[in-house]
Amino acid sequence: MTTKWTMTIDCTDPALLARFWCTALGYEEAGPPKGWDTWEAFLRDQNVPEDEWNDGASLADPNGVLPAISLLKVPEPRTMKNRLHLDLQVSGGRAEPQALREQRIRAFADTLIAAGATVVHEVTKDASPDLDHLWMADPEGNDFCVV
Structure with missing residues (x-):
């Protein structure tokens, strides 16, 4: 159960x-x-x-x-990186063409940035320049990813 x-x-x-x-x-x-x-x-x-x-x-x-x-x-602000975070899965997955995945990730991230999020880091696939996901932070600095 x-x-x-x-x-x-x-x-x-x-x-x-x-x-x-x-x-x-x-x-x-x-x-x-x-x-x-x-x-x-x-x-x-x-x-x-x-x-x-x-x-x-x-x-x-x-x-x-x-x-x-x-x-x-809570009275205290966030002081360190989250050990648990959400992955917002918007790209359609790795079976989708890379250009489409990146377009979906960036478009969704733009909406979140307008709502107060920030991009912490652009994470690429292995040693390639291709975007895998965006590590982002909400308006109070809590980590999440747009994948």
Whole structure:
């Protein structure tokens, strides 16, 4: 039997990263838990102080298939490279012509750059000049790749 899981990203600005990752993944901000019409009603019923209402965000796959992602406000900034990261697989895979793969990777990266990402490094295939993937960082410096 599998275990249901979600991913949590620690951050200093959950709203900023929620907008970015919705763009990157095609996700949407998750609705409140069943039984509540709004997040405000849920948080109020759970006795969460109003000054903590923006301490997190939750993202969901609009098709309800892929895992949810939570964003949790923490006081400290990111200090080192992630040991776990997402690979956003947009190229179609290595069976596709190299020029098409690179075009897809760069086009998607341009969208993410407009949303606040940066390119950390262009990774080439072995000793060739052909692009394999882009190592990127979200607006708070969390690593991910566009493959």
